[in-house]
Amino acid sequence: MVRLIALTFLCVWSTLGIAREADHPLISRPTGATVLTHQQIAYERFELPVGLPENQLTLDFPVKTVIGDLTRHGYQVRGMSSLALYETYRSQLSEAGFEMLFSCERDDCGDLRQVRALGSKIAIGENLLGSWRQPYYLAAMHESEQGTVHVGLFVGGQDGEVVVHQAVVDPAPERLSLIKIDTAYLREEAATPVAEPQITEAERARDHPLVSRYPGTRIRDRRHRDYETFPLPISGESRLNMGLNFERLDLVGELTQHFYELNGVSSLQVYENYRAALDAAEFEILFECKLDNCGNSAQARALGAQVSPTNNVYNYYRKPYYLVGKRRTLSGPAYVGVFVGSYKDTTAIQQVVIETREAEVDLVAVNPDLLLQELEEAGRASIYGIQFDTNQATVRDESKPALDSVGKLLTEQSELQLYVVGHTDDTGPVEHNLKLSTARAEAVVQRLVTDYGIDAKRLHAAGVGPYAPTANNATEDGREQNRRVELVKRLVQ
Incomplete structure (x- = not known):
């Protein structure tokens, strides 16, 4: 059904003679539109506004949280009003069988502060590119056997120059076998077989023997010590909210740290693959936190920095996830700590493996x-x-x-x-x-x-x-x- 909708849209827009480079397969760009910004992130958590704040004193928009493959565009269109463009989008979506979750027009979208906040939730990097005047917004969804597609559109501009911020979230199955925990390295077998990731031999040689990288990542930094002390953070939420002094495990053993970077994949997707891999290898999860539970931005940044080989996560503290796992062996416990954060369309992974040498x-x-x-x-x-x-x-x-x-x-x-x-x-x-x-x-x-x-x-x-x-x-x-x-x-x- 979704494929038929895509064909319907293609037929309508293709009669206008539009180039389709970088467009979403479902919705092509308007006539003469220029792509200003473009982003694709696999398996992302996205908050789609489906209403306005209860009063003008807040910016707490009702949202529908959806998870899937996110594609966002910023188009610039000249010689067309924001109203004409908005009505065209709305008409085409309705004709294709989409259900309207919420829409607003001009002053009904709130005061200037709320309009900017509304558009920022759709725009890439929260940058409206000056398109907050004469605003129009809609959120829509379409259900099919393959899943539910969600669309968010913010249209604004004046003087014959309009910008469209478009977000499409496609249904995406969980892909949880992209990281391999090789327990043969610990001289024990995994309880559940894990699919072999598509990683080259040269890449695997630079990973830790126990934990493979997420496919497509590149190493920004790496650190290895044969015998080192390491304070591994294991803070709970209440402790995180008190400041930057995290509860830690003071470990001694062989230390290996990696700083990986990856484009076009969400921090959620990467985190869930690490979690699934550790579970399959029968690691005990000592601590984990997700998003706001990892603290405010300063706390999340400090948490990631303690795991990073550079002692700094730079901008990669947004949408954070963190977990610590432990597995017992005869030669001593092995610990894995992973901090995942993102910035724009890039995700970074701070990974530490500590192999203690105390015999149990x-x-x-x-x-x-x-x-x-x-x-x-x-x-x-x-x-x-x-x-x-x-x-x-x-x-x-x-x-x-x-x-x-x-x-x-x-x-x-x-x-x-x-x-x-x-x-x-x-x-x-x-x-x-x-x-x-x-x-x-x-x-x-x-x-x-x-x-x-x-x-x-x-x-x-x-x-x-x-x-x-x-x-x-x-x-x-x-x-x-x-x-x-x-x-x-x-x-x-």
Whole structure:
């Protein structure tokens, strides 16, 4: 039905010999019109005025909030009155079966302040281009099987020079598979398959391995640190309204930040794709805010700046969305923070990924299923809950929860065979560390055989000393992570 309407309009206007470059397929430009401004934004939230304020003291227009693909034009027409042009539009829309939601003419559109505010809601960048005199306005809609099309028109001008501000919102399906969260990077599988975005290999190589970019974006700035502290904002609405001191998570780990830019796509569309991708990858959403819930303009700008690699979102704080997600892994929680804002027809994404390196000992101790998943998908799993006396191979009593977890796994998975590999830090002589790591691995095997009844043939102990670090030995935190026992899945012998 919408396609027939488009053809009706094309037939009416094409008899006037009009060039159709940049026009909307539904409504072509009037005779002799010049395009002053043009904007296309995919999947945008748009507030279409459908009435006037209750009194002249306010600018609170009743609006109908619609979401779809937004196309806006500003046309200049010479040699025609605003009345003649308005009546032509109204007649054509009515003939095509559109329902009039609201219209006003001249003084009925309010005082000068209200007229300017009304037109600004349709005009690109709220710039009326001097067209507030002799104003006319209408809002209309048309329903079909494909969805509802909404049209807003503001016409104004004098002395034979008229400007038309035209907005068309087409129905648009949700497109929520354009960002990919690659949980194989975390050595775990996504719960729901996500469609592969159309991103080149060269572009993907500059993204974070975990989170792909929104297709069509370009990188304005990027920052990476192997080991860094980062205060990740997680403020609630009430806290935001108090000022610019946001509640934060003080995280330490590998830090990667991106500043992406994208033309012709709304901040809403980008945000909903990030939200869907994180949900599909089973991230826990720690905090999110949308539009006014992200605070006033100063607060939204400050919020985005804390995530941005440039510490500045510039003009991209309008129509803001923000969310923080967390996913637990055996090597430590991974956090993703995303701030999305727009300016004119450009949307910017501030993205931060923090991979913390603290092992979640309790998680390992109480969750054999996650331990099995790590072995199945990565082939190995580090166990930090097994403790030894300093420079000794004696397994300490506080190791029992971790041993219980491994023992339960081996009991339930009767075909599973493992290498039990001991690791040390790089302090002390290499020969000593190799012998110590081997002795510790053998001690763990002995406890599994003696305390849990595991067949010794299923386990093979080995020690590699300092040869396979997982962190930097120059720091105490790094050395602590390197002192570990690792389980490696063996092929069935």
